Amino acid sequence: MHLRTLTLRGFKSFASATTLHLEPGITCVVGPNGSGKSNVVDALAWVMGEQGAKTLRGGAMSDVIFAGTASRPPLGRAEVSLTIDNADGALPIDYAEVTISRTLFSGGGSEYAINGTACRLLDIQDLLSDSGLGREMHVIVGQGQLDAVLRATPEERRGFIEEAAGILKHRKRKDKALRK
Ligand code: ATP
Numbered sequence: 001m002h003l004r005t006l007t008l009r010g011f012k013s014f015a016s017a018t019t020l021h022l023e024p025g026i027t028c029v030v031g032p033n034g035s036g037k038s039n040v041v042d043a044l045a046w047v048m049g050e051q052g053a054k055t056l057r058g059g060a061m062s063d064v065i066f067a068g069t070a071s072r073p074p075l076g077r078a079e080v081s082l083t084i085d086n087a088d089g090a091l092p093i094d095y096a097e098v099t100i101s102r103t104l105f106s107g108g109g110s111e112y113a114i115n116g117t118a119c120r121l122l123d124i125q126d127l128l129s130d131s132g133l134g135r136e137m138h139v140i141v142g143q144g145q146l147d148a149v150l151r152a153t154p155e156e157r158r159g160f161i162e163e164a165a166g167i168l169k170h171r172k173r174k175d176k177a178l179r180k
């Protein structure tokens with residue numbers, strides 16, 4: 001499984017539709033301060049179901065919608081689509097390619113879709129939850145979080161890795177069973 005494309009439209013500083021093509025392996029995003037590198041990572045977290053405005057570095061969820069600049073008026077919606085190569089079937093869905101999309105309207109409504117079919121946020125979270133992707137996962141290490149990982153005790157660091165690997169929930173289940 002790997003990420004193929006990420007399309008942002010009206011998301012934070014990306015007013016015009018912008019598509020990033022990703023190859024298997026490592027992708028680096030480079031650019032001057034304030035050019036939108038972290039906004040790309042925010043878009044990834046957002047389309048995968050992130051619900052915390054703070055995690056997205058905003059005060060309210062509507063802060064993800066392009067707020068306008070001196071030369072460009074604000075937009076009424078933010079849209080992000082992520083296309084994932086699922087040829088290896090890592091995602092529990094019968095498609096070799098899966099596109100998840102999320103739209104937020106300035107009036108407050110939201111829309112979610114999997115391969116163009118409207119769905120609930122929960123469906124996207126469910127689809128990703130066993131893949132090591134998705135919300136509240138340490139798969140995305142934010143700019144300030146690197147310090148926390150470096151300063152962590154060996155036990156805490158093991159927790160981060162287990163969570164990212166998707167085995168923390170099994171450990172919790174095991175601990176619960178042993179307590180009985
Ligand atoms: P650094 O190298 O400092 O980490 P960066 O490339 O990660 O910078 P970002 O934090 O991604 O930069 O982008 C910040 C820019 O995005 C700021 O100029 C900010 O005004 C703009 N921005 C954030 N939210 C919005 C929004 N809703 N509408 C318009 N612009 C926005």
Ligand code: MG
Pocket residue numbers: 037038039143
């Ligand atoms: Mg940044």
